[in-house]
Amino acid sequence: MRRAALLVGMMLAFAPALCAAPLQALAQQDAPEQLPENIQIGLSTNRVTITSDFSGADLTIFGAIDNADPQISRQGGYDVIVVLEGPAQPLVIWRRARILGVWVNAQSQSFVNVPLSYSVATTRAPQDITNPDSYKRLSLGPAYIYLQPEDRAGDAATIAEFTAALRERKLAVGLYSENIGGVQFLSQTLFRATLNLPPNVPVGTHKARAFLFRNGEFMKETSSSLAIVKAGFEQTVYRTAHEQSFLYGLFAVAIAMLTGWMGRLIFRKD
Amino acid sequence: MGIYLPIAEMSVNIFVLLAMGAAVGFLSGMFGVGGGFLITPLLIFYNIPPAIAVATGANQVIASSFSGTLAHLKRGTVDIKLGLVLLAGGVVGSSIGAYVFAILRSFGQLDLAISLLYVVFLGTVGGLMLIESLNAIRQARAGGTPALKKSGQHNWILRLPLKMRFRASKLFVSVIPVLGLGAGIGFLAAIMGVGGGFIMVPALIYLLKVPTNVVIGTSLFHIMFTTAYTTLVQSTLNQTVDIVLAFLLMVGGVAGAQYGAKMGQRLRGDQLRALLAALVLAVALRLAFDMFAAPGSAYLIASPDGS
Numbered sequence: 105m106r107r108a109a110l111l112v113g114m115m116l117a118f119a120p121a122l123c124a125a126p127l128q129a130l131a132q133q134d135a136p137e138q139l140p141e142n143i144q145i146g147l148s149t150n151r152v153t154i155t156s157d158f159s160g161a162d163l164t165i166f167g168a169i170d171n172a173d174p175q176i177s178r179q180g181g182y183d184v185i186v187v188l189e190g191p192a193q194p195l196v197i198w199r200r201a202r203i204l205g206v207w208v209n210a211q212s213q214s215f216v217n218v219p220l221s222y223s224v225a226t227t228r229a230p231q232d233i234t235n236p237d238s239y240k241r242l243s244l245g246p247a248y249i250y251l252q253p254e255d256r257a258g259d260a261a262t263i264a265e266f267t268a269a270l271r272e273r274k275l276a277v278g279l280y281s282e283n284i285g286g287v288q289f290l291s292q293t294l295f296r297a298t299l300n301l302p303p304n305v306p307v308g309t310h311k312a313r314a315f316l317f318r319n320g321e322f323m324k325e326t327s328s329s330l331a332i333v334k335a336g337f338e339q340t341v342y343r344t345a346h347e348q349s350f351l352y353g354l355f356a357v358a359i360a361m362l363t364g365w366m367g368r369l370i371f372r373k374d
Numbered sequence: 375m376g377i378y379l380p381i382a383e384m385s386v387n388i389f390v391l392l393a394m395g396a397a398v399g400f401l402s403g404m405f406g407v408g409g410g411f412l413i414t415p416l417l418i419f420y421n422i423p424p425a426i427a428v429a430t431g432a433n434q435v436i437a438s439s440f441s442g443t444l445a446h447l448k449r450g451t452v453d454i455k456l457g458l459v460l461l462a463g464g465v466v467g468s469s470i471g472a473y474v475f476a477i478l479r480s481f482g483q484l485d486l487a488i489s490l491l492y493v494v495f496l497g498t499v500g501g502l503m504l505i506e507s508l509n510a511i512r513q514a515r516a517g518g519t520p521a522l523k524k525s526g527q528h529n530w531i532l533r534l535p536l537k538m539r540f541r542a543s544k545l546f547v548s549v550i551p552v553l554g555l556g557a558g559i560g561f562l563a564a565i566m567g568v569g570g571g572f573i574m575v576p577a578l579i580y581l582l583k584v585p586t587n588v589v590i591g592t593s594l595f596h597i598m599f600t601t602a603y604t605t606l607v608q609s610t611l612n613q614t615v616d617i618v619l620a621f622l623l624m625v626g627g628v629a630g631a632q633y634g635a636k637m638g639q640r641l642r643g644d645q646l647r648a649l650l651a652a653l654v655l656a657v658a659l660r661l662a663f664d665m666f667a668a669p670g671s672a673y674l675i676a677s678p679d680g681s
Contacts, residue, residue, distance in 0.1 A: 156618075159376030159385040198674045206665050208486050209674065269673035276671065303376070303385035338380035345381055345613045353609030356433050356617050357602045360624055364440035367628025 142170040143184065143316040143324050145297075150328075152301075155335040160303040163188065167314055167326075169293045176318060177292040183226070183233040183317040184287045185244060186297035188330070190221030190279075191308035194254070197270050213266035214254035220306040221279045222246055225286025225297045234320045242322060244315060246271055246280040278302040307332050381616035382426045388622060390420065395434065395626025402438045402627065403445075403634025404641075405650045407575060407593070410435045410568030410601070411496065411657060413623065422619070424485065428567030429608035429615045430623070432601045435569050437624035438631045439598040445635050446591030453542035453588050457595040459549055460574075463556025464563070464600050471564025472607055478565075486665075491566055493662045495573060500654030503576050507647035514644060543584045543592070555581065560600060567604070569597035572654055579647075586643040 145167035152163070165186055169177075176182060194216045201210035226233060230245055239248035251270055253263045274280040279302060287297045297314070313327040334342060345352045377388045394416055402409035410431050417427035446452045478484045534548035555577055559570035574593045578584040584592070609615040638646060 154378055156378050157376055158378045193677075196676045198676060200669055200672050200674060206486070207667075207669055209483060212676075266673075269671075270675065273671060273673055273675050304383065307383065334378075334380060338378060341380040341617060345609065345615070345617075349610045349613050350606070352613075352617075353606040353615065356609060356615050356620060357436060357605050359617065359621060360433055360436035360602075360605075361440050363621065363624040364437040364628050365444065367437070367625075367632065368441045368444045371629055371632035 138173060139171040141172060141182075141316060141318060141323050143314050143326050144168055144170065145186070145312060145314045145326055145328055147312065147328050147330055151331045151333060153333055153335045154305075154307065154338065156338065158303070160305070161301045163299045163301050165297045165299065165312060165314075167295055167297065169295070169316060172293045173318075174292060181319045182289075183228060183320075184295050184297070185227070185230075185233065185315045185317070186225045186287055186299065187244065187311075187313045187315070188221075188223045188299045188301075189219045189311045189313065190306045191310070192217040192219050194218070195270075197266050197273070199266070199269070211262075213258075213262065215266075215270065216252050216254050218251055218270070219249070220308075221302065221310075222249060222274070223281050223283070223299045223301070225283040225299050227285070227287045227289070227295075229284050230282070233317050234322065238320075238322055242315065242325075246275055246282055277304070279304065279306075301332075305332060307334055377618065377622070379422075379616050379619050381430075381614065382422055382619060384421070386420070386422075386619075391619065391622040392626040394420070395623035396630035397626075398623075399438045399627030399630025400634035400637075401630075401653065402435075403442050403631035403636075404638040405571075405575070405590070405634075405646060405653075407569070407571030407597075407650070409438060409571075409627070410563075410597075411492070411566070411572050411654070414567050415492075415657065415661065417619075424488075425612060425614045426616055426619070429605065429612065430620045431567055432569070432604040432608065433615050433617070433620040434623040434627055435601040436598060436605060438627040439569065439571075439594045439601065441628045441631050442594040442635060443591065443598055445632070446594060449591070450542075451587050452591035452595050453540055453584070454595065455538075456540045456543055456545070456552065456584070457592045457599075459538070459552045460556035460559075460592075460596050461599050463553035463558075464560035464570075464596065465603060467557035467560025467562075468564040468600060468603060468607075469560075470557075471561040472611070474561075475565050488566060489661055489665050491562065493658050493665065495562065495566075496654050496658035497662070499573055499576055500651050500658055502580075503647055503651035504655060506580070507644045507651055510644035511648060514642075540584075543582075543588050545582065545584065547582060551581065556596075563600050564604060564607075569601045569604075571597050572650075575650070576647075586646075590638070 145165055147165065169182060172182060194214065195218050196212050196214050198209040199211045200207045224245055230239070236248065239245050243250040251267050271280065281300050281302070283298060283300060286299065287295055289295045310330045310332055311327055312330055313325060315325050316323045333339065375388045376385045378385050394413070398409040398412045398416070401412065413434060414427050414431040417431060418424050443452065478487045534550045536549050537546060538549045539546050559573050562573065563570040571593050574596060575589055578589045578593065579586060605615055
């Protein structure tokens with residue numbers, strides 16, 4: 105599979121980081137209190153186009169930590185998690201059971217607002233960054249993201265079972281993914297995140313979010329949006345199929361007959 | 375080499391699709407079946423969503439059956455009148471089928487219904503054909519005359535009123551069973567997303583006693599119209615026809631169909647029927663295996679409308 109590297113990052117975060125350094129030194133002289141850390145990411149484009157040769161891609165996002173404490177940086181106390189969350193949709197998950205030897209859809213659970221895709225990059229293994237409680241509170245990571253059942257008053261054990269199954273299925277088809285070590289520090293404050301866009305990445309508005317942790321404690325979050333769209337031809341086909349569906353059908357039939365006739369002319373053997 | 379499918383919204387390998395089309399096209403030309411009963415399961419196996427596989431499969435079958443029909447028209451092995459009467463029944467049947475399809479889908483049990491229909495029909499048709507054709511081959515080896523068409527042995531079905539003469543097939547039968555057959559196949563075709571050739575071919579041979587050489591051309595002629603109708607209905611109601619996917623399958627398919635038709639002429643009728651029966655049975659067994667075997671995961675994600 106050819107993987108195109110889409111460079112969406114930018115260095116905008118550099119400037120504040122550099123400006124902040126002398127200020128910070130000044131502040132430290134006046135008072136031992138340090139300015140709170142902040143995290144920034146920048147996208148040089150807000151649109152990724154899916155062309156006909158698209159077969160998945162790596163998305164690179166650059167970002168920086170402002171007001172980083174150099175001592176904590178040196179000790180590796182800062183951790184960053186970057187998430188690319190796809191558009192949300194309602195969905196149903198079925199549990200299959202054997203009836204008279206045949207596997208049938210037996211029981212279902214509906215969920216609302218489930219992100220179609222969810223790709224995560226982290227500096228370290230998730231359990232080394234912070235504890236499960238903070239992940240749950242932040243609804244962060246494929247294992248902890250909150251999936252809202254349609255019927256919230258339903259049996260808690262059933263909901264938990266289907267939620268776990270939903271996460272497992274999404275991970276199995278590559279729509280949810282986790283890239284441990286996908287965020288790398290290029291300097292004490294500048295980082296680069298590499299996220300995976302699967303070949304079946306859904307089109308629509310995706311949300312890029314970055315979370316900053318200091319010694320296991322959540323500090324700050326920032327987000328930015330990214331549109332994933334089909335390229336001209338693909339978009340035209342899709343729009344025609346939905347807006348002029350009868351004409352599209354006629355066209356599909358005509359293409360088929362033309363192809364059949366051409367094939368007859370080219371491969372005529374009798 | 376990958377290519378992005380605009381309706382299926384996924385990236386697939388272009389050569390896999392061309393090869394799939396060519397293989398199915400070859401069989402289609404050889405046996406006079408559209409190949410829908412092969413292409414739809416193959417596409418689903420290749421992770422194309424079932425709704426898109428069904429509709430796009432129908433679109434692809436138009437090309438190979440049109441190409442095959444042209445070849446048969448030139449040889450004069452199409453009974454156009456019989457094809458048109460079958461079609462009249464077929465349009466009624468597939469309209470009812472499309473309605474039942476929507477009802478099954480709303481219950482969330484469409485996948486099971488489709489699998490069951492495939493296994494039952496492919497299994498029955500394939501099994502009966504295999505037994506008959508093997509008997510015919512054995513008789514031919516023993517030096518006996520083929521017992522398929524015996525004059526004066528027409529059953530009661532063919533003696534119903536409203537008789538009509540079909541010259542190309544050397545038939546003089548009631549139109550009631552012909553219309554009924556067309557309607558039944560149209561109904562199944564809409565639910566199973568196939569042209570119905572695998573049922574049409576044996577039904578014409580065994581029920582209506584149409585000569586084998588005319589059966590294939592007439593079946594292709596009929597399939598061409600039913601699949602065109604299915605494509606129109608599916609694209610209008612569900613927007614599930616992926617034209618890029620269909621085109622790739624067609625290109626492979628029309629090439630394969632020409633060679634398949636040539637190969638089909640070299641084989642005897644009973645041998646052709648035995649091979650088709652074996653193929654149909656193999657697909658039925660494969661689908662039955664999937665129904666009974668433990669799935670990779672006990673859970674399945676679906677969209678709320680059941681597709």
